[in-house]
Amino acid sequence: MANPTARSPIGVNGSTKQLGSWEVSDATNSGPVTLADVSAATKILVVADVDSARGAALNCAFQSTHRIDNALIVGAGPGEWLVLAPAGQTPTVIEALPGDIGRGDLVDVTHGGTLLRLTGNDAVAVMSRMCAINVGLDAFADGSAFRSSFARLVCDVARDDVNGVPSYLIHADRSSGQYLFDSIMAVGETFGIRVTGYPVAGL
Amino acid sequence: MILIPCPNCGPRNSSEFTYEGENKERPNAATVTKAQWRNYLYLKNNPLGWTTETWYHSSGCKKFLVAERHTMTNEIRSTKALGQQGGAS
Amino acid sequence: MSGAQGSSRGAQRLGEVVDRNRTITFTFNGKKYKGLEGDTIISALTANGVKIVSRSWKYHRRRGVMSGNYHDPNCHFQVNDEPNVRGAHRRLEEGMVVSTQNVSPSLKFDIGAVNQKLSRFLTAGFYYKTFIKPERLWPTYEKVLQRFAGGGKVAATGHHVPADKRYAHPDVLVAGGGPSGMSAALSAADAGSNVLLVEEEYELGGFLRWGTADELAVAQSLREKVAAHPKITTLTNAVVAGRYDQNWVSVIERGLPVVMESLIKVRTATLVAAPGLIERPYVFEGNDLPGVMLSTAVLRLVNLYAVKPGERAVVFTGNDSGIAAAEALRGIGVDVVQVVDARHGGGLVRATSSRGVLSGVELSDGSKVLCDLLVVAAGWTAPTTLLNLSGNHPVFDEAGARFVPGPDLDDTVFATGGLVGDGTIDEILAHGAAVGRQASERATNGSVTTVAPAFSPDPHLPLFFGTTKGIVDFSEDVSSKDLLTAAHEGYNSVELLKRYTTATMGPAQGKLETINTVAVLASANGESIEETGTTVWRPPYVPITLGALAGRSYEPVRYSPMQAWHESHGGINIVAGQWMRPEHYGDAAKEVSTVRSGVGIIDVTPLGKFELKGTDVTKLLNLVYVNKWSKLEVGAVRYGVMCGEDGVIFDDGVTGHLSEDRYFMSTTSSGAAGVYAHLESWLQTGFPEWDVTITNVTSAYASINIAGPQSRELLSKLVSDVDLSNEAFPYMNLRTGTIAGVPGCHMWRIGFTGELSFEIHVPAGFGAYVWETLMEHGADFGITPFGLEAQRIMRLEKGHFIVGQDTDGVTQGFSAGIDWLIKLDKDDFIGKPELQWQHDSGAGFRLVGIHPNDPKQVPTEASQIVIDGIIQGRITSSRFSPTLNRSICLGLVVPALAVAGTVVPIRLPNGTIIQGTVMEHHASYDHEGAKLRG
Amino acid sequence: MSRNKPVKYSALGLFKRGLSGKEWPRVWRDVDLKKTYDVVIIGAGVHGLSTAYYLAKNHGVKNVAVVDRAYVGGGGSGRNTAILRSNYLTPEGVRFYDRSVDLYRHLAADLNFNVMFAPRGHLTLAHNDGALRTMRWRAEVNKVQGIDSEVIGPEEIKKLVPYMDVSDDTRYPILGALYHPPGGIIRHDAVNWGYARAADAMGVEIHQKTEVLGINTAGGKVTGVRTNRGDVSAPIVINCTAGWATLIADMAGVKLPIITHPLQAAVTEPVQMFLSSVVVSGSLHVYVSQTDRGELVFGASTDPYAAYSMRSSLEFTEELAGHVLELMPSISKMRVLRQWSGLCDITPDFSPIMGFTEVEGFLVDVGWGTYGFKAGPASGEAMAQLAATNKTPEIISAFDLARFEEGRLASERGAAAVGH
Known part of the structure; x- marks a missing residue:
């Protein structure tokens, strides 16, 4: 039997490359604002009491982000963390998570989510058309996160700048991934948004 | 758009929340009379003025919270996460 | 007539906003005109000597520029395909096609103007007093009234260009x-x-x-x-x-x-x-004649656009704005023949007209002055x-x-x-x-320390209305006489007056007319303006297009991982809540027979799926389901029904026991979000001490039901780490293993179709791959994909109800034929008291299987069962069963009819009555379940 | 007491007075509040006024005061979108509202006041198979009761509403509609004024700016009301308020299963007539009709939280604009002129509460949710009969207060999301 291929919820328009079991876009466009589908990234949901060993060890406050090695920990909810890492790293990431599972849970939601990266100096203008949270560069600084309604979906949004350029990771339910992608592209049209491929850095 | 100070997330638009209304205490199902049970089901306070009610932050932290809101001005003078002491206002 | 008299553009003004080097061509009522860049429609028309720009709403009186700003009720135009454009605000654009609204056939000759002659009969609210009899003629009268409806036109075709908010x-x-x-x-x-x-x-x-x-x-x-x-x-x-x-x-x-x-x-x-x-108009006879303008309109026209609004002007003023207007007019070469200053005792009686435009004024000293422009400065509205x-x-x-x-x-x-x-x-x-x-x-x-200096209105004469009657509401053509009449009739509070006369309810929304309306009413009531009070200003401050309010549509759509496959293989979509789902792939009946005889697969990804983890999960299950959960072994699954506290069914589904403290719950597709909130609500507000964590994994798994006698054979080609035999993996069990090389797949032996079937939940990224692999390996068995319609037919053959179709907003547990499931001997569960009372009283409809006596008749769903003119039930589901070659139904009926063998009359939508027989079982196909256990 | 001399309204009268310049008499009198009435009705909206009218007309009970803290028709009766229909889901609902439509049909002649009843036809759109099934359900229940009601397809919808986008490539394609030809619109203020004028002509007193501050009871019986203009005694007091129904009932010590929610509406600037039918979409939470003046009048579902605030919200107009443009994309350049809000009393089963309470003589006609205006004449007729005879008329027997405790909910719930 051939090796199974995993696909993102977002259709690829153009050439692809294989990243582990995932098929991802290898486009390398740039522009004032770019959108990359990083749905293949590893996504682990951790639920634990904030005061528990695990909660403390994650060292990431609600509504902020924290890096441990190449994983980005997002304080997604009170006692709830979304751990994002490059594609194909689920077992390693779980292994590396500090603290024991006590009351709470740890679920691999890699396949349950869609993850997009919106980057560029005009990204904030696109964001301010899609969600009611103040995403002004000062109000929502690098390393901040929120969960709110974004394009009328419940999304986790984390600011994770790339080389000093504002960049946002937007995480939503997988089934709405195509809708979210299309919505951002439509809003971004006036800003000259371009689709780019799965980032080399892996997230 | 009412601004609800979520004890977890901070002030958010009410469109992020689901209104639950007055949270009544559930009678003991083993001993309850019809009148008591249907009072629990159907008779809610409907005050003109301050009211204490439950909201669910369905598009945010997904936690239930209790708010004191004025039903004429929509002013919210306090919110409290369920099971927590104190709160934001 | 429009009265174009050549250009009246004056010499350059210091603050002018037009670019004299850039000419713009536009048409007004079909005639070509030129304006300058920076002109509004109105400044350009005025520069071209056009005085009459519109007709009024009710009496179709000729109207010209009045307030000269956005709110000017006389300056609404149709511009291209856009109705009600504010001509005193909207700037000219090259090629603009501007026309007058609300005229028939033309601005020059408008037959509606006959209403002016009838005005003494068409007083405020006249229509309430007439057209009463005969009743059948009112719709005809109504059509006549509708012809006088104001406003521009909207085209039947055209689309909404989304404006991002x-x-x-x-x-x-x-x-x-x-x-x-x-x-x-x-x-x-x-x-x-x-x-x-x-x-x-x-x-x-x-x-x-x-x-x-x-x-x-x-x-x-x-x-x-x-x-x-x-x-x-x-x-x-x-x-x-x-x-x-x-x-x-x-x-x-x-x-x-x-x-x-x-x-x-x-x-x-x-x-x-x-x-x-905002400058307010003044009420006097002739105050709406073309040529009567407010001082700020004149100041704008002259100083911003260097336009002469007339040749010979009289100014009536109660403040310095009128003086400034007179000054500006002189500066551009208008002959200001008289300035009547109310502060020094001057008064204005009426304006007179010739050929529909202002020709002169009569002053309170009895003098009459000829003029083609009357400037009025009577005061302000905040x-x-x-x-x-x-x-x-x-x-x-x-x-x-x-x-x-x-x-x-x-x-x-x-x-x-x-x-x-x-x-x-x-x-x-x-x-x-x-x-x-x-x-x-x-x-x-949060605190303010700065003190603002004292600041209050300067004294101003109460100039609201004069000694003659005039128009108060220019948008609605309401005169001071109308207001007095209405007040006299008893509509004498400001809110009643407003509703009765429609004063302040037109496009200007009171900005120009509220104060004068209140002043007239106060005088009618012999009260002060303070006592009379004012109306409430309501949003928006100015009208907003539906397009801007709508903006871009954000209506989330959800797709399964197999959506692309469905679309490229003839799947016909239907909208199911937020989900798009294939209803069929061309022939639902054929899909049914293939499943019944061989194997088929259906995409059931939208089923709600939750992982529940913790030591108290069984407590939660026992609370929210009507049945018992304490003895569910690892590897087993169980069907459950959830009711509300009112005993009404709100969801059903299957929950399986994955490992010691981990369960997997499925819900209906449409109920998923509601069930999640329901569970969280009970956990957070009712039992915060319970150790249960719920993770919504609905989209994390692609869900596929493999159904049909050959489903085991097919699946076994792709699964090597799970023994799929009936002995090792019996009905109502679940296993976790590898399918087509994809690890971590859940396999359940359950199904909605009544056949031997496996519901598999595959990590979603691999969903399309596994689906394609199933289709490939199923080719030998003649596999078919099947859609919702085939599933609906098969579940009806099997007698499974659908929450929300075979039950409704008042269907309590015992009405749905799940008496065997409801465990009233449990200590407690949500809705238990109501279900206990329903059990005791036997109240409510009962869901039954019904076979039409004529097997070819398929009664439309919702056909009523009527006996002696009283509704005794209805058909909730009906289909023609290709398997049984007859029509089959489920229906809700009163308990007296819910007895096998009872013949019930079913009223079809066309009124025909057919007979149906109540069956022993809901299932018409394999009610003993031999097939699905095989 | 001076009886208001009724003067007949007619085209001829209008003509004569136009010529003579003679003023019309007052629509209703302005009299002092008496100390005693046979019946005191709280709320001068369509329910209170029609109850008073039918008390006088059908039962000869004329010593009646209708008191209102504001002015005639200032509450829900003057704030609704004036849609009439009888295509309800339950047989009890259908029967009751059909009586109301029937009374409305002849109301202009009955009251000698043109209330502009316009049976324009009423369409309830279905955008999914579940909604379509509910429309069929309603149609079949309606037909059993003899109501003109049928499910029609997209082509027929397009014929009735040429501006409707019935193509199948929209987000919420229109699969069909429940078509109810007798449904339509009416001039709501005229109904209020017409009832007030006609009731006044028979001797009923209408007291505006008269606020009820308390309800007096003795020995489980009502004895009268306290108002800002003094105490009034009466053996029968009828609560015909909306929005404040629970507050009034509280004064009598009666608890009602009602939550007050605002309901908003909006109107556009006028344009030339293009929409003759009343269009409702439950899935899209919007209803729309065009007035004789050319304005579109919109409504939607009630605000999602309980409130007595009659403030408007921006999200209401945003949502409704989005949904209206889903239905009729070509009207995107029309402008919303004004929005407003009223109060709705929502009961657990979306059906009204009419009849007796545990306090003898204290009657309620409340809990109308979003259906109050449609019900005006029939509820007035029934409440008048109930007050005059001390017996519950059969047509409203399903809507009694006791049903909640007894578990006999009348359920319009299935079709109630947005049922206009």
Whole structure:
């Protein structure tokens, strides 16, 4: 039997490359604002009491982000963390998570989510058309996160700048991934948004 | 758009929340009379003025919270996460 | 006639906003005209000598420029495909096609004008008093009345170009970019606040723009400071349209490329209202004749556009604005023959007309003066809208003869400029600056220390109406006589008067006419204006297009991972809530027979799926389901039904026991979100001490049901680490293993179709791959994909009900035929008391299987069962069963009919009655379940 | 007491007075509040006024005061979108509202006041198969009761509403509609004024700016009301308020299963007539009709939280604009002129509460949710009969207060999301 291929919820328009079991876009466009589908990234949901060993060890406050090695920990909810890492790293990431599972849970939601990266100096203008949270560069600084309604979906949004350029990771339910992608592209049209491929850095 | 100070997330638009209304205490199902049970089901306070009610932050932290809101001005003078002491206002 | 008399453009003015080097061509009522870049439609028409620009609403009277600003009710036009364009605001564009609305057949000759002759009969509310009998003729009368409906036309075809809305979060929002607004913005920004400054006109400056050289210089200096300030964002040709709870403010930005206007939703810490003043008309006979203009209309036309609005003018004034207008007119070469100053005892009796336009005036000293322009400056209205919307009640300032903000102002809302008082420019700037600082203080640290200087309206004569009757509401053609008549009839409170006469209800929404309406009513009632009170200003401040309010549509759509496959293989979509699902792939009946005889697969990804983990999961299951969960072994699954506290069924599904403290729950597709909130609600508000964590994994798994006698054979080709035999993996069990090389797949032996079937849940990224692999390996078995319709047929054959179709908003547990499931001996569960009482009373409909006696008849779903004219039940589901070759139904009936063998009359939609027989079982196919256990 | 001399309204009268310039008499009198009435009705909306009218007309009970803290028709009766229909889901609902439509049909002649009843036809759109099934359900229940009601397809919808986008490539394609030809619109203020004028002509007193501050009871019986203009005694007091129904009932010590929710509406600037039918979409939460003046009048579902605030919200107009443009994309350049809000009393089963309470003589006609205006004449007729005879008329027997405790909910719930 051939090796199974995993696909993102977002259709690829153009050439692809294989990243582990995932098929991802290898486009390398740039522009004032770019959108990359990083749905293949590893996504682990951790639920634990904030005061528990695990909660403390994650060292990431609600509504902020924290890096441990190449994983980005997002304080997604009170006692709830979304751990994002490059594609194909689920077992390693779980292994590396500090603290024991006590009351709470740890679920691999890699396949349950869609993850997009919106980057560029005009990204904030696109964001301010899609969600009611103040995403002004000062109000929502690098390393901040929120969960709110974004394009009328419940999304986790984390600011994770790339080389000093504002960049946002937007995480939503997988089934709405195509809708979210299309919505951002439509809003971004006036800003000259371009689709780019799965980032080399892996997230 | 009412601004609800979520004890977890901070002030958010009410469109992020689901209104639950007055949270009544559930009678003991083993001993309850019809009148008591249907009072629990159907008779809610409907005050003109301050009211204490439950909201669910369905598009945010997904936690239930209790708010004191004025039903004429929509002013919210306090919110409290369920099971927590104190709160934001 | 339109009365075009050649150009009346004067010499260049200091503050003019037109570019004399750029000519724009447009048409008005089919005739070609030229204007200049920067002209509004109205300034260009006036420059071309056009005096009559519209006809009034009811009497179809000729109308010309009146207030000369956005709110001018006489200057509404059809422009291209856009109705009701404000011609005194909208700038000319090359090739604009402008026409008059509400005329038939033309502006020049409008048959509706016959209503003027009938005006004595068409008094306020005349239609309430007539057309009463005969009743059947009212629709005909109605059609006649409708022909006089005003407004432009909308085309039947055309599409909505989405305008992106956006959100803004300034510290201070300043509504109005006149001197006070600019001053407030500058001082708030200097104090460190981020300021959004919004101005309705095309440039900042307010009334200074049409003022003296000194005033123009002040405006220019302020504009430069504002432009240079890094903390101020300025929007012009934009308007603050509404203020809602907790300073949620709507701002409309106009004149954008591609879209007409768009909405900005602003959550501002503080709001400064600085809208300035609106000049009010004066009520007298002939006050709506073309040629009668307010002083500010004249000042704008002359000073901004260098247009002569007439040749020979009389000015009637109660303030300095009239004097300034006279000055401006003289400056552009108009012969100002008389200035009648009410402050010195002058009075205006009536305006007279010739050929429908102003020809002269009659003054209170008895003199008659010929003129083609009458300038009226009778006073001001403070548009307190934004303050009203903030809960403030305006009060009447007797001395200033206008309503002003009341004392009960929200502490995050501030007012400055003409809204509050009158004064020199320095006084206005000082007040604005103080208020700007206050707004910044309140936004930053919550308390205000700055004290604003005293500022109040200057004394003004109460010039509302004269000795003759005239038009009060120009939008609605309501005269002071109409108001007096209505008040006399008893519609004598301001709200009743408004509703009865429609005064203040037209497009100007009271901005021009409310105060005069109130003044006339007060005089009729013999009360003061204060006692009479005023109407409530309602949002929006100015009308907003549906397009801007709608913006871009955000209606989330959900797709399964196999959606692309469905679409490329003939799947016909239906909308199921947010999900798109294939209803069938061409022939649902054939899909059914293939499943019954071989194997088929259906995409059931939208099923709600939750992982439940913790030591108290069984407690939760026992609470929310009507059946028992304590003895569910690892590897087993169980069907459950959830009811509300009212005993009404709201969801059903299957839950499996994965490992010691981990369960997997499935729900209906449409119920998933509701069930999740329901579970969280009970956990968070009822039993926070329970150890249960719920993770929504609906989209994390692609769910596929493999159904049919050959399903095991097919699946076994792809599964090597799970023994699929009936002995090792019996019905109502689950296993986790690898399918087609994909690890971590859940396999359940359950199904909705009644066949041997496996429901597999595959990590979603691999969903399409596994589906394709199943189709490939199923080819040998003649596999078919099947859609919702085939599933509906098969589940009906099997007698499974669908929550929300075979049950409704009042169907309690015992009505659905699940008596065997409901465990009243459990200590407690949600809805138990109601179910106990339903059990005891036997009340409510009962769900039964029904076979029409004629097997070819398929009664439409919702066909009623009627006996002696009384509804005794209805068909909830019906299909023709290809398997049984007959029609089959489920129906809800009264208990008396829910006895096997009872024949019930079913009333079809066309009125025909057919007979059906109540069956022993819900299932018409394999009711013993031999197939699915095989 | 001066009886108001009724003067007949007619085209001829209008003509004569137009010529003579003679003023019309007052629509209703302005009289002092008496100390005693046979019946005091709280709320001068369509329910209170029609109850008073039918008390006088059908039962000869004329010593009646209708008191209102504001003015005639200032509450929900003057704030609704004036849509009439009888295509309800339950047989009890259908029967009751059909009686109301029937009374409305002849109301102009009955009251000698043109209330502009316009049976324009009423369409309830279905955008999914579940909604379509509910429409069929309603149609079949309606037909059993003899109501003109049928499910029609997209082509027929397009014929009735040429501006409707019935193509199948929209987000919420229109699969069909429940078509109810007798449904339509009416001039709501005229109904209020017409009832007030006609009731006044028979001797009923209408007291505006008369606020009820308390309800007096003795020995489980009502004895009268306390108002800002003094105490009034009466053996029968009828609560015909909306929005404040629970507050009034509280004064009598009666608890009602009602939550007050605002309901908003909006109107556009006028344009030339293009929409003759009343269009409702439950899935899209919007209803729309065009007035004789050319304005579109919109409504939607009630605000999602309980409130007595009659403030407007921006999200209401945003949502409704989005949904209206889903239905009729070509009208995107029309402008919303004004929005407003009223109060709705929502009961657990979306059906009204009419009849007796545990306090003898204290009657309620409340809990109308979003259906109050449609019910005006029939509820007035029934409440008048109930007050005059002390017996519950059969047509409203399903809507009694006791049903909640007894578990006999009348359920319009299935079709109630937005049922206009």
